[in-house]
Amino acid sequence: MGNSLSPSVRSRQPASDWNELLNLAFGNMTNDLRFRLRRGFAFAASLMIAGHALPDAGQVETVKIRVDPGAVVSRISPDFIGLGYETSAVAQSNFFSVKNTRMVHLYRNLSRRGMVRIGGNISDHTKYVPDGAATVHSEKEVTIINQANLAELAGFARATGWKVMWGLNMGTSSKEEAAQEALAVRAALDGHLHSFEIGNEVDLHNGYDVKYHGMLAFVMAGKGDLLKLDLDKGAINLAAYATKPGRGLLWITVVNKDLSRDAELEAILPKGYHTATAFRLGAPSVQSKDRVTFAGAEVAADGTWSSGPAERVLMKEGVARLPVPHASAVLVRLQD
Structure with a gap:
């Protein structure tokens, strides 16, 4: 698999947020069954069989x-499945891109109706500069996203059929900068924008990673x-x-x-x-x-x-x- 598909799927939202997400996915199931289903498939995904x-x-x-x-x-x-990435992944040229045919295939294997969540800790240290030079940094250093990066992401979303949840920088930017970022993302993604995340996760409770072959299994039966x-x-x-x-x-x-x-x-x-x-x-x-x-x-x-x-x-x-x-x-x- 290499590093071409490197999802960061970590349940660091408050428990109430996860309850809401699972309510949307599983309707009127009991809390216990919601978590057992999610954890069960996640375990299948993360096992080294x-x-x-x-x-x-x-x-x-x-x-x-x-x-x-x-x-x-x-x-x-039908659009239950999803993957999450740090915002810095978008700043990498030819990563979220139609030119990255291997990753386009990996996504299409899973679904034509999934969701990519862009955010993570780095979203609170990311700036949108339309004509700036894209810059990838680790946490607490400034990552720069430009218009070309958003255009590449939009092309990738169209090629795979997936939608994007975008995490806005509400940690170190001003509300004016966050508004500019939101408008640029909406214009670029158009119908492939799922939603905005207003600020990054509010706690640091570690969860689990979802492995690709287990996701294939979920797609077949889920x-x-x-x-x-x-x-x-x-x-x-x-x-x-x-x-x-x-x-x-x-x-x-x-x-x-x-x-x-x-x-x-x-x-x-x-x-x-x-x-x-x-x-x-x-x-x-x-x-x-x-x-x-x-x-x-x-x-x-x-x-x-x-x-x-x-x-x-x-x-x-x-x-x-x-x-x-x-x-x-x-x-x-x-x-x-």
């Missing part, structure tokens, strides 16, 4: 899942209705979620967060569903930082990605059975 070695005897937990396709908890917004799911998992550290993107199709996402125990999954197929296939997050070991795959495929050097063939799931008497090794995740597709 273990390989598919056969589990050792005595270390396997049987996990039973039952899904009710009619029990809708909420609906996942659509449509979020369903109620009954999970019998014993003591193993495992989470599961069910979604229904359309008629005749269900997804079950299982994240085995346990670092020592493997799971033997038994998913009871709802009435009318007859086939099951699976896609896995995989890597040579828990420590691996390369050769990570999702659905049997790596992201290519140019940023493109295509799913490999689905894994056939053993079916017997209306129950889908498959192993979920420790520190791994699997997406199970149920079809009628």
Whole structure:
């Protein structure tokens, strides 16, 4: 993956802000379920996935899942997915640019309706100078954004279909400078401006990074209705979620967060569903930082990605059975 896609996705907003964001995404879900869903997919995204070695005897937990396709908890917004960057990324020539075809491909793999958040600590030390020389600095030194930078960002947004949330400098600039910055951003982005963030995060509570292959997994299964799911998992550290993107199709996402125990999954197929296939997050070991795959495929050097063939799931008497090794995740597709 290299450094071409370097999101800074850190939950440093107050808890009330995160509640509001999750309310928008998940509607009337309970607070506990909102956070478990977000954290579950985030964990799947950040895992360095273990390989598919056969589990050792005595270390396997049987996990039973039952899904009710009619029990809708909420609906996942089609533009739910997003990435965040420090403002200094915009000052880098040819980064947010149609010339950066690899990153355009990486974004298109994920969605044509996502959101890029530009802000972070550096936004409070950024100045907009229309004809100035773009300057990239670390925190507390002044980063300069110019009109050409905004034009490049706008071209990138049009090429990917994503919208932009822009963080205004309310820390070290005047209100007049912030207003000038906002007008320039709005004019450049036009229909690809999502919103403005008025000032940077107000606390320094660290969160987590979202890894790209896990985001690919979320994009595959994280659509449509979020369903109620009954999970019998014993003591193993495992989470599961069910979604229904359309008629005749269900997804079950299982994240085995346990670092020592493997799971033997038994998913009871709802009435009318007859086939099951699976896609896995995989890597040579828990420590691996390369050769990570999702659905049997790596992201290519140019940023493109295509799913490999689905894994056939053993079916017997209306129950889908498959192993979920420790520190791994699997997406199970149920079809009628």
